[in-house]
Amino acid sequence: MELTARKKEILKILVDSYIATAEPLGSKAIASRMTEKVSSATVRNELADLSEMGYLEQPHTSAGRIPSAKGYRLYVNELMERKTLDGEEAERITSAVQRELRGTDQLIARTGQMVSTFMDYPTYAITDHRHTATVRRFELLEVDEGSVIAVVMLSDSRVKSTLLPLELSLAEGALQSVTPLLNTHFTGLSHAEMHSRLMNLTDQVVPENFLLLNRVVNYAAELLEESERKQVYVGGTSQLLKMPEFRDIDKAHDLMHFMSDSGAQLPVPAGDAPMQILIGPENVSEALKESSVVVASYDIGDGMRGLVGVVGPTRMDYAAVAARLSYFAESLTKMFGKAQQLPPKEDEKP
Amino acid sequence: MELTARKKEILKILVDSYIATAEPLGSKAIASRMTEKVSSATVRNELADLSEMGYLEQPHTSAGRIPSAKGYRLYVNELMERKTLDGEEAERITSAVQRELRGTDQLIARTGQMVSTFMDYPTYAITDHRHTATVRRFELLEVDEGSVIAVVMLSDSRVKSTLLPLELSLAEGALQSVTPLLNTHFTGLSHAEMHSRLMNLTDQVVPENFLLLNRVVNYAAELLEESERKQVYVGGTSQLLKMPEFRDIDKAHDLMHFMSDSGAQLPVPAGDAPMQILIGPENVSEALKESSVVVASYDIGDGMRGLVGVVGPTRMDYAAVAARLSYFAESLTKMFGKAQQLPPKEDEKP
């Protein structure tokens, strides 16, 4: 059977309406909204065809029809009007990103919170590590005899540091001898490698210094471990309760529970795609089979990606969500680009 | 009217049962559970008295009775059996705290997540700043001509650092001259004071160095600002949906929304109390008037407190929640105590 222009128009009208109201639309209502004036009976024939082709489903015989996953997919791919944000909203997003995200430690949480304030759906934010970080450089600073500050610069240009209280007081010149050891033996390693390297060095380092070395390496290894761990923020789940498809408490509970407790399984765009839309059964996780997800990635720099996503019923407002989310991701990418921007050849000035 | 021992026993039976089942208990059932055997009519008389005294409420005339806020208060203060955790659970909590919380950046989020896995109710975690932090010491490390690492040690012993890309290449000896400037003029100040001090110094610093100074001071000021901001983690809100009192979607939505979006208004124990229980209308926030909160504080060291709390219906299992939460808080205090523990006089060893 042919998917004629008229069938597409009908499908579009139906999906648009269903997205807005969550109510099936009858043939008569569809007929009245079409450009070319036809009778409801004609529409009914077309609807029957669309059902047969798998684009529509009927909750029960005597109800209107609602889009199937296949129908939404067609809608998303071809039918829906791509929206662009109006200037005011774009402005609000840009300024929020600039204002809130400058140099925070809690990147993921803050990003997630922010996205969630701009969306009418639950949202999530995750880190996506494409390659694991290693230590690029160590520095030690003396505080007093009992403690030092360890500064660790990672391969992705993040700098982390901590106060390390020591059980023994610092030997004379310990910092000067341990720092080069660290920088020659422990840069560029994974955390597992760091631990085994430490074992190998046990004999070659004077015991007074080994304690310090040990503490610093452990700190760095923990850091690497922590930064490999997927960070997840989930927010706005209470929005679900306002949606008619989640009036069924168990459904709402299942989805909320999944998002909060198995957040690490939330979808990630395939490959390098900047954005991906997953509709109902296209989702891998069982808990998402009746929901849709829109997820966008942004570039943190140094080969790191961040992800922001939106979860909602399959009838979610794809056009609006996609527009906002991609604008968001662009703003974030832009911000990180600017922040990391090392001046290219400014140093030739004087 | 007198609150006799028998009235108390009846109240205790009733609250215990209502906490467990969320169903009102009839006079007959109460009678059968009492130590001294009395008839249901006697119990009914007592119940009428308890109602009159304000400890009980009736949803409607022909239903059983349920405890009022005043009833719960009496129960919490006098009647309930204080539980202690069984060894296995205590062990699980201690080890989780030790394992998960070692030296993480994301203290609040991780703590909150962890508490939430041990509770059958929504939980929250907040920081409670008793006095604001200031910078204790600055250090600068050279990376290349275009960027430096700024290390900032705060008055609460936290150490923070970042890579600062500069627009201009570094002047010879800049680090050596800027670092003392920072340490003499910008330690011990609030972020507002830092900004105004910076203004005053504009003329006294050579322009090549001012840029660097400016960047570092801004970084530190942002840091102070960020650390003053209350950090909030909220988790486990989906648990609400399993409770009969939140079968009403609107109620569930209101509370979840409040917790997620106005988390900063969640209760904090008054004064120095290690734990506090707030029952229904005892709560200040309108959204919590029909719920109860148990909140405990733990000591992070350096005058900082952290808070962990549990939110639930007024019939929450106070005994179990209080036991777990206070054990949790103790574990956390212990962990921070150990971590921060500067060796007292070990340095006299050699």
Add this chain to the structure above:
DNA sequence: TTTAGCACTCCTTCTCTCCGAGTGCTAACT
């Protein structure tokens, strides 16, 4: 190919009734 007409389906909403748990009160009992 389109349209009008019409029987049929099935969900929703409403009303009514019945049932039972639980109370409040009175009067008798200890």
Add this chain to the structure above:
DNA sequence: AGTTAGCACTCGGAGAGAAGGAGTGCTAAA
């Protein structure tokens, strides 16, 4: 004076129809 048995009464919840209505599917005519 406190306790108990007895009994009428209240009120919410479950269940059964019944009425209403939106929407379909099919047939036959244009």
